[in-house]
Amino acid sequence: MNLGELCRADFPILRRAVNGEPLVYLDSAASSQKPVQVIEAVQRYYERSHSNVHRSIHTLGEEATELYEAARDAVRGFVGARFREEVIFTRGTTEAINLVAQAIGRTLRPGDEIIVTEMEHHSNLIPWQMACRDRGAVLKAVSVIGGAYLDLDGFARHLASRTRVVAVTHVSNVLGTINPIEEIARQAHAVGALVLVDGAQAVPHLPVDVNATGADFYVFSGHKMLGPTGIGVLYGRREVLDTLEPAWGGGEMIKEVWIDRAQWNDLPWRFEPGTPPIAGAVGLHAAVEYLSKLGMDRVSAHERQLTAQCLDGLARLPEATVYGPINPELKGAVVAFNVAGLHPHDGAALLDQRGVAVRAGHHCAQPLMKRLGIVGTLRASFSVYSTAADVERLTQAVAALRDEF
Amino acid sequence: MLYSNVIRERFRHPRYRGTLPAADASFEDVNPLCGDRIRIECRIGDGRVLEARFTGDSCAIAAASADLLLEHIVGQPVATVHGLELPALLERLQADIRPTRLKCVSLPLGVLQRALNGKAVAT
Numbered sequence A: 001m002n003l004g005e006l007c008r009a010d011f012p013i014l015r016r017a018v019n020g021e022p023l024v025y026l027d028s029a030a031s032s033q034k035p036v037q038v039i040e041a042v043q044r045y046y047e048r049s050h051s052n053v054h055r056s057i058h059t060l061g062e063e064a065t066e067l068y069e070a071a072r073d074a075v076r077g078f079v080g081a082r083f084r085e086e087v088i089f090t091r092g093t094t095e096a097i098n099l100v101a102q103a104i105g106r107t108l109r110p111g112d113e114i115i116v117t118e119m120e121h122h123s124n125l126i127p128w129q130m131a132c133r134d135r136g137a138v139l140k141a142v143s144v145i146g147g148a149y150l151d152l153d154g155f156a157r158h159l160a161s162r163t164r165v166v167a168v169t170h171v172s173n174v175l176g177t178i179n180p181i182e183e184i185a186r187q188a189h190a191v192g193a194l195v196l197v198d199g200a201q202a203v204p205h206l207p208v209d210v211n212a213t214g215a216d217f218y219v220f221s222g223h224k225m226l227g228p229t230g231i232g233v234l235y236g237r238r239e240v241l242d243t244l245e246p247a248w249g250g251g252e253m254i255k256e257v258w259i260d261r262a263q264w265n266d267l268p269w270r271f272e273p274g275t276p277p278i279a280g281a282v283g284l285h286a287a288v289e290y291l292s293k294l295g296m297d298r299v300s301a302h303e304r305q306l307t308a309q310c311l312d313g314l315a316r317l318p319e320a321t322v323y324g325p326i327n328p329e330l331k332g333a334v335v336a337f338n339v340a341g342l343h344p345h346d347g348a349a350l351l352d353q354r355g356v357a358v359r360a361g362h363h364c365a366q367p368l369m370k371r372l373g374i375v376g377t378l379r380a381s382f383s384v385y386s387t388a389a390d391v392e393r394l395t396q397a398v399a400a401l402r403d404e405f
Numbered sequence B: 001m002l003y004s005n006v007i008r009e010r011f012r013h014p015r016y017r018g019t020l021p022a023a024d025a026s027f028e029d030v031n032p033l034c035g036d037r038i039r040i041e042c043r044i045g046d047g048r049v050l051e052a053r054f055t056g057d058s059c060a061i062a063a064a065s066a067d068l069l070l071e072h073i074v075g076q077p078v079a080t081v082h083g084l085e086l087p088a089l090l091e092r093l094q095a096d097i098r099p100t101r102l103k104c105v106s107l108p109l110g111v112l113q114r115a116l117n118g119k120a121v122a123t
Helices: A003-008 A036-049 A059-079 A093-105 A126-135 A152-158 A181-190 A278-294 A296-315 A344-353 A366-372 A388-403 B005-012 B060-073 B078-083 B086-093 B099-116
Strands: A087-090 A113-117 A138-142 A163-169 A194-198 A217-221 A232-236 A254-257 A262-264 A320-323 A334-339 A359-361 A377-381 B025-030 B037-045 B048-055
Touching: A003 A296, A036 A059, A036 A278, A059 A087, A059 A232, A059 A278, A087 A093, A093 A126, A093 A163, A093 A194, A093 A217, A093 A232, A113 A126, A113 A152, A126 A138, A138 A152, A152 A181, A163 A181, A181 A194, A278 A296, A296 A320, A296 A334, A296 A388, A334 A344, A334 A388, A344 A359, A344 A377, A344 A388, A344 B060, A344 B099, B005 B060, B005 B086, B025 B099, B037 B060, B037 B099, B048 B060, B048 B078, B048 B099, B060 B086, B060 B099, B078 B099, B086 B099
Parallel strands: A113 A138, A113 A163, A163 A194, A194 A217
Antiparallel strands: A087 A232, A217 A232, A254 A262, A320 A334, A334 A377, A359 A377, B025 B037, B037 B048
């Protein structure tokens, strides 16, 4: 039995039917489904241990704090951070990027430069646009060439002593391209720039060692990696976090407060104002344990096989156009495609009629769509519970689209 | 039925797709959910819509909605446009439009109304 078939039984939602057909869920890049281990961990927490964390001097408060901080340790180990202070919980990838963009944004001077890429999700673009707008800084973008890859020569030309931040995705949420972030970080550091890597599409699918990437910040979401919604992670290199003022104020992020000033708390709490997503952290802990047990090497090998099968199946359909790398070795667990004469939203609605859930549209990557000269795409994406039968159902349903219009 | 024969037919063989070089009124808007874009151009005379055309890269529902809408408005007094409402348009489409796709139906209506806004007394 392969990994997908082995895991399926743990995901209760996969037993439901949609439009009279067994569900084929191929939208894991938008949000993954949850195994019973995660669902039960969250339920157990709410039924037995829920309370606010850190300042409650009672048993439940201590249990909740212990669970919350244990989740931090689990995440630290899972992504290879050196210290627990480097793991900051946020509400998701978007909030993590906004946190960094606002904290660094405050230090930008007119003429400073920030480099993004054309393949960024809006969440790794708009916060930097806002930071630049507010401070008179300049936003530059690395082009996508050949419809799949970053123009690394262009990137090298953009780099200058004025470059303050390079913000780049690890794995494109549309093309699936796995970017050479180690090399990008090395070059950025050579000019003294900081590097933020959006790992939302990488951590759920590939073995990631944030320390080895060289990134100063590495961000990802719980809900795309079998965990709950409302929890995300900002990894920050300790030496860099130490130099940053907190982005936001509130309870928890302080040591002592006077009416006109305050002394900031230690890392990581300095960047976690307000009551954190405790149940989310508990669920993420269970998700990390689930993935660790499977082994991320095995997960990525499994998903690469499905990506290869999907690319192969779509290549047999003359009406289908695939975007991004066609070599599954260079690609995450995502395949974007279009069907000739069919708008992606119509395609997705028709596939849904056959119980097949895929994403359709611009995937929050409008500059990339403009570069590709299209309004949007269909997108199939895989997770641990996806199977060869799922991909087979998809390609059959796509083949049947030609008779629909 | 998800996509009615009306939608399929109008999408494949639109009667009002195109541009009007001598348009008196035009407007273009984007559906923020999907980025689809619809542009409508009208020629107006004697307080009536004489001709109308739409362009845009859109899904079948939005295209069919635009086509039906323009068919309805051509020859009518400009002021008629403000009486047009979504339910009537939905009825013409003869389809079971899900809530997530209602915006696809209403986008051309909003574009047409804004194109003709203030044009009611134009000659």
